[in-house]
Amino acid sequence: MTERLFTFPTLNQAQIAQLTALGVEVVPASDWETATDIDIIFGWGEHGAAVLQNPQNHVRWIQTFSAGVDYLPLDWIQAHHVQVTNASGAYSAAIAESTIGYLLYFLRDFNDAVKNQAGHFWQVPARTELATLANQKVVIYGTGSIGQHIAELLNGFGNYPFGVNRSGHGVAGFQGTVSLKDDAELVKDADVIINAMPATAETTHYFNTAYFDQLNGVRIFVNVGRGKSVDENALMHALLYQNVLNAALDVFEHEPLPKDSKLWDYPNVLITPHQTGFDVDNIRPIFGYLTDNLKSWEADGTLSVNLVDVSRGY
Secondary structure, three states, rough: OOOOEEEOOOOHHHHHHHHHHHHEEEEEEOOOOOOOOEEEEOOOHHHHHHHHHHHOOOOEEOOOOOOOOOOOOHHHHOOOOOEEEEOOOHHHHHHHHHHHHHHHHHHHHHHHHHHHHHHOOOOOHHHHHHOOOHHHHHHEEEHHOOOOOHHHHHHHHHOOOOEOOOOOOOOOOOOEEHHHHHOHHHOOOOOOEEEEOOOOOOOOOEEHHHHHHHHOOEEEEEOOOOHHEOOOHHHHHHHOOOOOOOOOOOOOOOOOOOOOOHHHOOOOOOEEHHHHHHHOOOHHHHHHHHHHHHHHHHOOOOOOOOOOOOOOOO
């Protein structure tokens, strides 16, 4: 029996031919109003919920184009026993490299260099204002694929970070890990804090006023996880009162970041528009997840790669 797959990403002819050979009929996103008998959704977009919940469809599986799945109607999906696989791992290398770029940007004082260049101003920083990655105490929240890739690159600089995860279980590349409930002692003297956690009820506004108030001059706070994890007003207060000295932010609670957000005007904040995972070759591994899952799906009804626990949201 032919499976009907509704795809939001535009696929090339070779990819369509590969899916056809696996017994899959491809339905493009442009046909969303007339699409029926859909079994699988690849990606997500403006009309995703309409396709998913259309009674003429019988969607049993969604392969997302993203690692995070918090934007999906998870309650509906769980109630209707739809399985979800994500793109975890496809963006990790790019996000990790971007994160190292953020850290070097502030540790090596490129932030001030860029501003000085704009004013044609030669200002040599004091040696005491510069630092190296190897000598920073780095704490990474989230020790999954993204956190592990960041740790691996840090290891190459002679830095062995600490990790924070849900249970405190050990992970390769980290010199130690603690659970979320036991992080207070670990972060009080941290130099760098990196958020790479998924969005869940437990992580929403985890980085709030109480969290930032316990810090004492953290050199850099990085968010490459989910925007909902950070209370942006609390972060701005922490930046103003130097609980946090610099921040690099790629994700935000509301995207695009509103033009009237005060974050734009903080001289010690670097903002990027949710781009750290971008790579010209992103589609290759994600399409690979899709085809690998299709093979196991057709063989025995299981999904072999990146199956999401919908009840947890990751």
